[in-house]
Structure formats: structure tokens, C-alpha cells
Amino acid sequence: MKGNRLRLLVxxxxxxNIILLWRFSVMxxxxxxxxxxxxxxxxxxxxxxxxxxxxxxxxxxxxLETPEPLxxxxxxxxxxxPPCLEELSLYSKKMGRAGVYGIGLETNEREMRxxxxxxxxxxxxxxxxxxxxxxxxxxxxxxxKLLLDRARRRVLLRGxxxxxxxxxxxxxxxxxxxxxxEP
Numbered sequence: 001m002k003g004n005r006l007r008l009l010v011x012x013x014x015x016x017n018i019i020l021l022w023r024f025s026v027m028x029x030x031x032x033x034x035x036x037x038x039x040x041x042x043x044x045x046x047x048x049x050x051x052x053x054x055x056x057x058x059x060x061x062x063x064l065e066t067p068e069p070l071x072x073x074x075x076x077x078x079x080x081x082p083p084c085l086e087e088l089s090l091y092s093k094k095m096g097r098a099g100v101y102g103i104g105l106e107t108n109e110r111e112m113r114x115x116x117x118x119x120x121x122x123x124x125x126x127x128x129x130x131x132x133x134x135x136x137x138x139x140x141x142x143x144x145k146l147l148l149d150r151a152r153r154r155v156l157l158r159g160x161x162x163x164x165x166x167x168x169x170x171x172x173x174x175x176x177x178x179x180x181x182e183p
Contacts, residue, residue, distance in 0.1 A: 054109065072099070
């Protein structure tokens with residue numbers, strides 16, 4: 001009986017290892033398609049600025065058409081992850097000259113409304129209905145953040161998910177400094 005359990009455990013561990021290796025190879029392939037981090041970020045920023053996203057009141061907007069000169073954009077999945085929510089809650093509707101927007105991935109208007117009722121987010125949230133951002137970002141890269149110069153269509157700062165409060169605060173401080181000094 002112990003021998004059968006041991007064989008079953010080994011088979012289960014091998015299967016898990018195969019799944020993890022497959023998952024890693026998929027992620028590696030996705031990242032290999034990106035020529036560089038800066039090119040990836042630039043392409044993502046262009047998509048974010050020019051793609052139409054649905055607001056919670058049903059309108060379609062492009063961030064390129066917003067009035068703020070700088071945009072801090074959070075790309076996230078609705079989650080109950082405490083560090084993610086803590087990080088997103090640091091930011092309000094506006095930070096100096098920067099408008100703050102969120103783009104919800106893999107969700108719809110109803111789910112996002114439920115999420116926002118129970119979350120500490122204080123900035124406008126848009127919906128990625130077409131799933132274009134979901135296809136561009138690996139799962140583990142959310143919340144992904146971009147500080148954009150809207151008029152020049154360039155990235156001033158980018159950041160991936162920060163699990164630690166010190167990393168979250170460092171990003172917040174960098175954003176605060178750039179929004180105060182960037183012309």
C-alpha cells in the first residue's frame with residue numbers, strides 16, 4: 001500500500017513539474033517576442049493611449065483625448081490581494097498634473113462595479129472589453145503601472161507589481177517627483 005502511495009505521489013509531482021515547465025516555456029516565449037523592455041513598454045503605452053476603453057457609464061474613451069498632460073495608468077485585474085489593493089489605494093483621482101486611471105482586465109462592467117464597491121480605489125476605472133491588454137501582459141505582471149506624457153506619447157516611468165510596501169512607496173515617491181517637475 002505504501003508503495004502505491006509513493007508511486008502516486010511521484011507521478012503527481014512529475015505532472016506538476018511538467019505543468020510548471022510548460023507554463024515557464026510559454027512565458028519565456030511571450031517575453032522572447034518582446035525585443036526589449038523599453039520597446040515593450042513603448043508599444044504598450046501606444047496601445048493604452050490609442051485604444052478605446054469603456055467607462056462604467058457606458059461611454060467609449062481614449063486616454064489620448066483626456067485633458068491632463070500626464071497620465072498615471074494602472075492596468076489590473078479585480079482582486080482581493082491585500083498588497084495589490086494597498087498599492088492601488090495610494091493614488092487618488094489626480095496627482096498634481098497627472099490624471100490617474102485604472103484599466104480593468106478580464107472583467108465586465110457588472111463585475112467591476114461589484115469590485116469597486118468593496119475596494120479602496122478612488123480613481124476612474126475603464127474596462128478592457130476587447131482583451132487587448134490581457135493578451136499583451138503576462139498574468140504575473142499586474143498591477144502594471146505607466147506614467148505617460150500624453151502629448152509626447154512617451155513613457156516617463158513604468159512599474160510592475162510591487163509586493164512590498166517599501167517598493168510601493170518608492171514608486172509612489174518617483175511618480176510624485178516626476179509629476180511635480182515634468183514640464
